[in-house]
Amino acid sequence: MTARPRSIRLTPRDIPSPNSISPEAQAALERLIDADGVPVNAHFTMPDHDDVAGWQAVKASVDAHYARMLAAASDAPTAAVETIRCDDAVVHVATPAAPIAEDAVYIDLHGGALVFGGGEGCRHGARTLADQLGLRVWSVDYRLPPEHPFPAGLDDGLATYRAALRSYPAERIVVGGRSAGGNLAAAMLLRAKAEGLPPPAGLVLLSPQVDLTESGDSFVVNAGMDGMLPTSLMSSNRLYAGGADLSDPLVSPLFGDVANFPPTFLLTGTRDLFLSNTVRMHRRLVSAGVPADLHVFEAMPHGGFGGAPEDWEAAHSPIKRKGALVIIVHLALGGCLKAPPVNFGVTADTGGHIAYVLDAACHQALRSDVDAVTIVTRCFSDERLDPVHAQAEEVVAPKVTIRRIATADHRYLEKEALGADLAAFTEAFCEMIEREERRPDVIHAHFADAAAVAMAAQRRFGIPFVYTPHALGIDKRMQRLECPGLDARIAAERAAIEGASAIVVSTEEEAARQVGGYGVALGDRVTVVAPGVPRRDCVPGPDTLADRLGDWFECPDLPIILAIARPVAKKNLAALARAYADDPALQAQANLVILAGQHAYASADERASLAELQAIADRPGMRGRIALPPQHDADDVAALYARAARGGVFVNPALHEPFGLTLVEAAAAGVPVVATRNGGPADIVATIGHGVLIDPEDTAAIGAAIRAIVGDPTRHLAFATAARTRADLYCWHRYAAATCALYGDLAAPRLLACDIDNTLTGCVEGARAFAVWRAASPLPFIIATGRGFDAARMILKRWRLPQPDAFIVDVGTRLMLPDGTGGWRACAEYARTLDAGWDREAVAATLAPLGVTAQPAATAGPHKISFYGGAADAGRIRGALSAAGLAARVIFSHGRLIDVLAPTGGKAQAIAAYAARRGLTLADCIAAGDSGNDADMLAACGHAIVVGNAGGELAHLSPRPGLLRVRRHHAGGVLEGLATLGLADASPADLPVPVAA
Incomplete structure (x- = not known):
């Protein structure tokens, strides 16, 4: 039996220039082939990688060719240029006549197969790029082989970046490279990341040569199709590598760790030999959570069409992305929101959403595409609470500020009482935005009260808003936990879901069952983005609860069962206490520690829950087995997680848990978990695999699940190992990348x-x-x-x-x-x-002999000369100007109008x-x-x-x-x-x- 072929056999055929591209682009493709239809560049052969003399001769020939091209160029750049040194690197600094931003710079790494393109070509390219971008350009004239193989060119790029960081903030630097320069640009950022340097604001990769092993599909499919690069560059790749492994990420950055790269623009064409390089690099960036734009141009070969309309579009595509830094506002009204450390539990509303907002804001601010993050909350004064809440502004971290808005009501208000102050807060918030020199690009509202404020701002200013519910009233109704104002709360949440530009939730269950339960048409507005959880550093010592367990326990050396939650009915802590009290075997295996908020600040309902817990702890035989510390801080929590990791378990017995941050915190500490099967914990435990799910209303099942882990060292080890190795799946950097990409899509x-x-x-x-x-x-x-x-x-x-x-x-x-x-x-x-660069008199004199009909004098202007004519006339005008060496833009429109404009x-x-x-x-x-x-x-x-x-x-x-x-x-x-x-x-x-x- 004949084996099936593993490759496609093509019959010889001619491949024309497609009609789907501009006439200028078609002509450019035809110029790249000889009379026999063979790419002209296919006749060029490279020396072997170890033929130093041969490469020196080729470089001399190529340099001479570049010099002739520059001498014949009609579109001389206008930017001023000076040459500086950054350590061993030669850098050409080009400044346009009127930079659009004095405090920004574009670092360019030129192309040329990692062997050619330096010297005067690099200097000319810097000036051309500065004119095109309207920005100051630092073009790295990096050292080249055979005299200077890898890593000399990379060293020069990194030295230039370090020097730029001394003159510009990282968020005002963009790094880019074409072809070989794309290799060095990406490798430079890998080196910068390894050395702890901040990333730039953006990365531009134009047909980047990021895989010197040439392993991609297009190296076969487009071989001979790319008129500019018809054949392999393996010889020059090896020359550049100088004996280094071609798959080394610094030689082929496609294989590097691109996590936390800045937003990246990538460009290629369907006939580009490096099409696979670009597409694979894009996928690698996206998989790492990096915002990345991939632009693929029809039939474009490597390097473009040489002046076709598509080239103008390609050249200006990344321009509109540079410097467009996002301003984010997080809006959260309830609780005591302040810079860390936060006294969680000091009020009923000072809970997990405070940590969520702070971590989200701080990690978004670390991104180079974010200009500033502001957290807006209420301003209030209460002698029981930290005086910082009466402070109008508080700096949290670089680029992160809390702003507190005051209304006539200066009291601290519980969530249920916020409604009475909402209209005044909304008006004050809108007045704040009205005064801003630059308004936010997006508002991220937390809970429905904040969403109501954001909706008002959206109507008034057109600013899109994102809604994160955190907890929904409809769940209380499903759990038959009726409370005053529940109908109004559910109505407000439904309005928030209807009005939001996007909804961010933490789990698929939250998206489908909870948000979906409101009966609102959602379309594609719901995005599931798991938050991260910071690792809590353990600070051992006599001042933490973990070191004072002897104050509560008869046998303090036993493993601990740990639970952390507010003392409210829905958290179901009493069920855990009863499960423990009813299971003598479990009591013999472990002690129980329940951190149930800060007791001194408990509300009436919370005091009732605490009394129920204390009654269980006071049962006969329970003394010395259950600890209910009346207060705790972050160090206590970290130390108790570390203690639970030594043979213990963490339990979340909530009747329903929207997400379950504590389960991920436990994973980060290496603690196995027993968790409610209702809500987000099902997703978390399935993802990490560090524990089991239980029916929160079955106390016997709760006790049995805990006992099965605490009493089985092998099972405990398996869950703890999964916790430590997979907790990083919940990562704030990944959250920041996903939400900022969403904000960018929404930014009106x-x-x-x-x-x-x-x-x-x-x-x-x-x-x-x-x-x-x-x-x-x-x-x-x-x-x-x-x-x-x-x-x-x-x-x-x-x-x-x-x-x-x-x-x-x-x-x-x-x-x-x-x-x-x-x-x-x-x-x-x-x-x-x-x-x-505009010489109007010379342009007019050059075009006069062509006999093209001029438009009336009233249509002319200091920077514009206009004619009537067809496409052929426009072509004659372009040819005449090029032959005369005059810079201008020629625009043909409406089938009969020709405008000759100043080049800029x-x-x-x-x-x-x-x-x-x-x-x-x-x-x-x-x-x-x-x-x-x-x-x-x-x-x-x-x-x-x-x-x-x-x-x-x-x-x-x-x-x-x-x-x-x-x-x-x-x-x-x-x-x-x-x-x-x-x-x-x-x-x-x-x-x-x-x-x-």
Whole structure:
């Protein structure tokens, strides 16, 4: 029998350039092949890795080729450049004419197969990149083999990063690399992490060479398909490695531990030889909880198309993500929320959610994509409680602050009494946001009272909110634990679930049974993210309860059964005490310790529960066996967990437990558990495997389960081992990564930029509906048009369209701002940025002989010259400018209009300039358009709406997160896109929807 083949046999065939890419990109692919259809670069052969003389000759030839290319380049960069040294590293520092941020830097590591690309090519690349990004760029001219093999180049990159950290905060540094530079950028962050250096704000990997073993699928599938890199680079890989193992993570960072890497942007193409490198690196980052964006361009080979529209889109895709740091507000009203140490149990509401909020905030703040985290709570004064609660602000950690809002009621209020103060607190909270120079990107509300406040802020400011219930009233009803105000609480929780942009819960059970029990349509709004639990450091000594167990027990050396919970009925502590008191065999094996809150602060209901526990402890024969310490602190808890790990067990007997943080704390200490089967503990015990579940209403089963662990050393060891090895599955860093990714998805766009002609105009009903939306929406709105200022205002008036907050006119070469007196003024600062590299007279003189029909003089401007013509005329203009060595942007739109702009002009650049004035980036913006002169803003903004009547000039825009191609035409299409983004109601039913014939 013939064995089945293990590979696919392809018949010879020709593979054309696809029609799905721009004509310029098609032409670029065709330039990479010879007359026989073979990639030109396939004729180039590399020396063996140990042929030093051969490599030196190749490098000299490549350097000469680079020099000729630079000399012939028509688009000379304008950024200033100086060369510095960082230890052994040579670094070219390029500064654009008008940096968008003086306090930020991009560290670039150039490409070149880890062998080429240094010297003047690196210096020129630094200037080009600085112009493109609008940021200061430090380009590392790292040492290269054969003279300087691994790790010389990596050492140079790390030395540069260390030097940058001395001048810039880590959160204002982005590191990036193309091809070989992507290898060094990723390896540099692995080294930085190992040395304890803070991570940068972001990482950009453009077709990164992260696997020098070449083990990925595309090294076979795309071999010969990638016109730029048609064959293996194994010889240069080995030359660079210099004898080091190619699978060493610092040589091939694909194999490294990328946990806690900064948010990462990755780019590749379907014909890229390094496609597998990029896709596998993306999966590795995502699996480690790192926010990562992967952009794959149709038919793009390694290095791009050499100037096609797709290259402009690719180059600007990471720009809109840089520097867009998140501001988070956690909102929690109940309990005594303060910086650690927290006196848990000091009030009935000072419990686990306080620890959750503090740990969540502090770990989110450690991330480089987070600018600040604020925890907002009530301000109150109570002589029984810490005076810090009357303090308006309290610093918790770097980038984490507690802000306390005062109302007319300065008392401490229990959860049930907060409702009376909620309206005043809500108004004060909204006033606080109104005063903020920069408003939060997201509000994370804890419990339904905080969600009600967050909903008010969402309505007023458009800020999305996330809801974490922690505990739900519907569970009390299911457990038949009726209490005053339960109906109102359940109604408030239902409103919070209905109104939240997203709901974060800790277990699948909580998502399905608890939140799902409210009968609210949830869609995909519920996200399960398990919290982490900090390991409690044990501080042994005579001052901890663990060392004073002799004060309670006749046999203090016995293992302990430990329980920690508030003394309330739902925690079911009395059932545990009865199970122990009714089981003499268990009494002989272990003592029982119950930490039931701080007794001195107990409420009336809690005092009743404590009395029940004490009555059980006072039964005949129970003295010297049960400890009910009246107070405890964090050191006591840590020491008791450590004591329980020595043959004991932790028990959570709650009738229902929403999550069960103490079970994960026990796991971190290596303590086996016996836990209720109702609620979150079922998920936790299944995940960690460190104990058993019980029916909390079966006291005999509780005792038997404890006895089976305490009395069986082998079983105890197995559970303890599972606890220690799997507790890290509950990790606050992983929680922070998941929630920040969620916040980023929710962060509402903050600025709408619309084209006019055929975008807002073209349909009277749509224009009318857009005007109604604008009148009710707080979203800032600007016009971005090819028209001049007067013409733009006239067309808005004719169509009864609303006035914008600003005008971008003349295809993005003029920014018009309100002058404060009802008039408008041109933004001189923006105009100055367009002067760089623009020689208008020379451009006009060069184009005059072409005979292309000029548009009326009124359409021209200092940074714009306009013509009538077709695509062929636009091509002739580009060719003439290139031949003359003149820098300009040529934009063809509407099938007949050609605009020649200053090289740094365009709608996207103008939107970025206006957004920066409001503390925003392009990531915060929505662009809406229909034609070729809208392409740059549609590619660059975080969200883009391509209306249904858009022309073929926008067909080349690649699908990406945030790009919406809507069905409706004109302004109705804009509204459809806004509705999809949650910024408008569903498009009015009477607006026309195009129907195919």
